[in-house]
Amino acid sequence: MRNVLVTLLVVIVILTGCRAASPSVESSDTTSVILCIGDGMGAAQVAAARITAGGLDCKLVMEGMPYVGLMRTHSADSAVTDSAAAATGLASGIKTNNGMIGITPDGKKCVTVLEAARDKSMATGLVCTCGITHATPAGFAAHVRHRKMEETIAEQLLENRVNVLFGGGRKFFLSDCGDTGGRKDGRNLIDAAVKNGYEYIEDAQQLRSADGRYVLGLFECGPLTGQPPEPNLVELTAKAIEILSRHSRGFFLMVEASQIDWDCHANNIDGCIEKVLVFDKAIQKAVDFALADRHTVVIVTADHETGGLTLQTAENNKLDVAFKWSTKGHSGASVPVYAFGPGAQIFSGVYDNTELAKRIAGLLGIKEFPKVTE
Amino acid sequence: MGTISLNVDGSFGVSVKVGDVVETGTQIGLSSDRTEPVTSPVAGEVMEVKFCGQEHKFVVVIEEKKLQKCGN
Numbered sequence: 001m002r003n004v005l006v007t008l009l010v011v012i013v014i015l016t017g018c019r020a021a022s023p024s025v026e027s028s029d030t031t032s033v034i035l036c037i038g039d040g041m042g043a044a045q046v047a048a049a050r051i052t053a054g055g056l057d058c059k060l061v062m063e064g065m066p067y068v069g070l071m072r073t074h075s076a077d078s079a080v081t082d083s084a085a086a087a088t089g090l091a092s093g094i095k096t097n098n099g100m101i102g103i104t105p106d107g108k109k110c111v112t113v114l115e116a117a118r119d120k121s122m123a124t125g126l127v128c129t130c131g132i133t134h135a136t137p138a139g140f141a142a143h144v145r146h147r148k149m150e151e152t153i154a155e156q157l158l159e160n161r162v163n164v165l166f167g168g169g170r171k172f173f174l175s176d177c178g179d180t181g182g183r184k185d186g187r188n189l190i191d192a193a194v195k196n197g198y199e200y201i202e203d204a205q206q207l208r209s210a211d212g213r214y215v216l217g218l219f220e221c222g223p224l225t226g227q228p229p230e231p232n233l234v235e236l237t238a239k240a241i242e243i244l245s246r247h248s249r250g251f252f253l254m255v256e257a258s259q260i261d262w263d264c265h266a267n268n269i270d271g272c273i274e275k276v277l278v279f280d281k282a283i284q285k286a287v288d289f290a291l292a293d294r295h296t297v298v299i300v301t302a303d304h305e306t307g308g309l310t311l312q313t314a315e316n317n318k319l320d321v322a323f324k325w326s327t328k329g330h331s332g333a334s335v336p337v338y339a340f341g342p343g344a345q346i347f348s349g350v351y352d353n354t355e356l357a358k359r360i361a362g363l364l365g366i367k368e369f370p371k372v373t374e
Numbered sequence: 375m376g377t378i379s380l381n382v383d384g385s386f387g388v389s390v391k392v393g394d395v396v397e398t399g400t401q402i403g404l405s406s407d408r409t410e411p412v413t414s415p416v417a418g419e420v421m422e423v424k425f426c427g428q429e430h431k432f433v434v435v436i437e438e439k440k441l442q443k444c445g446n
Contacts, residue, residue, distance in 0.1 A: 134428070328432070
């Protein structure tokens, strides 16, 4: 039955000229996980991108994945989460309060799935288009009382020996980063990272030639702009996979399309759609790798929805849509989960965001998870 | 008369839009630690609402104006 559905899906994709992942990987064990997070990307944002890119019957790469779930996103203290609490839930399987990163509401440290993977000698990576110290990447490898403690987060990301760190936010690693300022303590974390074995890179050319076991790529003082000489999210994702896949014991990689959220906060539908489509191209890189590797699961989801986006019938054309926003903040809507690869079926169903980390941990054979330490 | 800028946490949105007329005390949003409401310290018109992604906050610019009240 599944093969029939897959064939139908491929035919639809071919007929509409859209792209979709081939869901044909079968394997008994999962050794690597690529978790792709569209910040603020609800089902409506995906639909908006799909319709704009290829029409009503199109499917994005993420929508071509064979297993789909729906995830609740609330935090411990609010029906509407922020990215800090959401990342903590997604990374550690534990609910916390808005604003908190990697700790319980009473301040205890939550072990993340990235840290647990590292402790199993797996390689780890974080890729984003915001500052690497921003809430979502921080949620996977830092533990602080408030998301705004970005200087401390920068220290913790390096102390955690994450193999690949790609994003912006150089100003939180240096005492002086031009007009954007720098660290208040005057420390140069980049020099310290290089002394501790990291290869440091700053532009697309350096990215292409990077071959270290540990690579720190900080491509802007602030967030990424998406313009050369910066690499884009697609290049970053491909390179992160290339580096991490050299490790023999598998890897855990989180890739975030951070700025979908920002365009949704600004109620900028064109920017939102553009960011979702770039994200989809990055997902294609992950799927291409998983197809060849056959032991990697790719999971695509969001931390929350932003903007309360709805698609309504356009005034003058019943086959067209008009985009309407209901807020400039986050909403409490559930978000989709798409999954592909060996073990991907466990991401089907309706569940809480804390379940995602638990299911990833289960796939990777991580014991004692979730786990809280003092 | 001048303009003032207010910083409002991004996650929970902003309560005003460009062109809105606000009075002293009108709630604009929540503070960055979300413990306090941010209110307008002046009466005037909202001139700009801008989202700053890296700080995940809105900057709301209000031009101070004397508001004409009914019956005056």
